[in-house]
Amino acid sequence: MAFLPEADIRIDEALVSRILRTGAPSLAHHTPVASGEGFDAVIYRIGPEHAIRLPRRAYASGIIETEQRWLPLLSEGVDTATPVALIAGQASADFPRPWSIVPWIEGETVASVPPASRDHLAAPLAHFVGSFQRAAPASAPENSYRGGPLAHRDHSVRERLASGRIAQADQLLEIWEQALRAPQWTGLSLWLHGDLHPNNLICRTAEDGEMDLAGVIDFGDLTAGDPATDVATAWLTLEPAAREEFFNGFEPCYDVDGPLLERAQGWALLMASAMITEAGDNPVLTAVAEHTFSQLLSEERGLF
Incomplete structure (x- = not known):
């Protein structure tokens, strides 16, 4: 079984049904169906169009x-579906x-799709x-793990790379040190998803067989900060040809320059190393991490 932090409250169908009867009576006639349990929350599907998201810790x-x-607020003007609380x-x-009642986003996680099949995403x-x-306001939520200078995470990443659990750690350390040398972000603090890896992306295959991005979850x-944090998804999610298409179609409010891309690689390595060393034997996150490492290692150093 994949590792999850121990829940400190038991959430089951009976509890969800009680919550619906008092908190969302218009949905109480549906039988809740367990559909996912993550590090922090449990999801039950409620009928064909809704889900409930409850903290397990x-x-x-x-x-x-x-x-x-x-x-x-943040979903306004964004075409991709997100789990806005209804x-x-x-x-x-x-x-x-x-707890939140959110729209049910039909599809499958991008992590369940082979990387070679993700080009259309x-x-x-x-x-x-x-x-x-x-641009985010000063009141944006703070997050000590995302959006800030990579140097704040240096000890953790070096410790993971020295753990013996990550192959080609020496080469990955070179990539990490290149990211650390890149100039820090000095622009506006921008809104960030903060964890934009393929298990938090939902895709759907259309009738013509093409895959599309149906939603972004979790x-x-x-938080807000360095946009390189989310640009890291180019290595977490995509292969080289699709990554090139990603950047060709990317129209951010800042310059996508060499330092930003080097920091983005650092963020990708940081997230992947955490998946390998902190997510136990979770096969989905292990596969995401191994894909990320292979993408980083396959690119020529000094490319930017």
């Missing part, structure tokens, strides 16, 4: 509140934490990143 209560506050549930006698993914990354790391 006390820490995640703040994540749900952040999504409830900011996603309605009902922002509050703590009650039934459940002592906030490059353009819509570029459009999402470019449209989501707007905004638990939502």
Whole structure:
């Protein structure tokens, strides 16, 4: 079984049904169906068009509140579907934490699709990143793990690379050190998804057989800062030809220069190293990490 932090509250169908009866009575006639459990939240599908997202750990209560506050605003002008709260549930006698009724986004995670089959996702993914990354206010949620200088994460990454659990660690360390040498971001603090890897992307295959980006989920790391944090998805998600298409179709509010791309590679390595060393034997995240490492290692150093 893949590793998950231990939940501190038991969430089951009976509990979800009670929450619906008191907090969302118009949906209470549906039988909740468990559809996913992540590090922080549990998802139950509610009928054909809705889902409920509930924090499984006390820490995640703040994540749900952040999504409830900011996603309605940030999803305006963004074509890709996001889990905007349709009902922002509050703590009650039934459940002592906030919860959200969100739209059900039909499809499958991009992580479940072979990387070689993701080419058609490059353009819509570029459009999402470019449209989501707007100037953020000072009140944007803080996140000590995303958006800031890579140097703040140097110790953690070096420790992971020295753990013996990551192949070709010496070569990856060179990539990491190149990212550290890149000039820091000095532009506006921009909105960031913060965890834009393929298990947080939903795709759907159209009748003509082409795959499209149906949605972006799990905004638990939502914050603001260096846009390279989300540009890292080019290596986390795509292969070389699709990555080139991603950048050709990318229209951000800043220059995509060498330093930014070097930092983005650093962010991709940082996230992938965490997946390998901190996600236990989760086969999905392990595959994402191994794909990312292969993409980083296959590119010529000093490319930018």
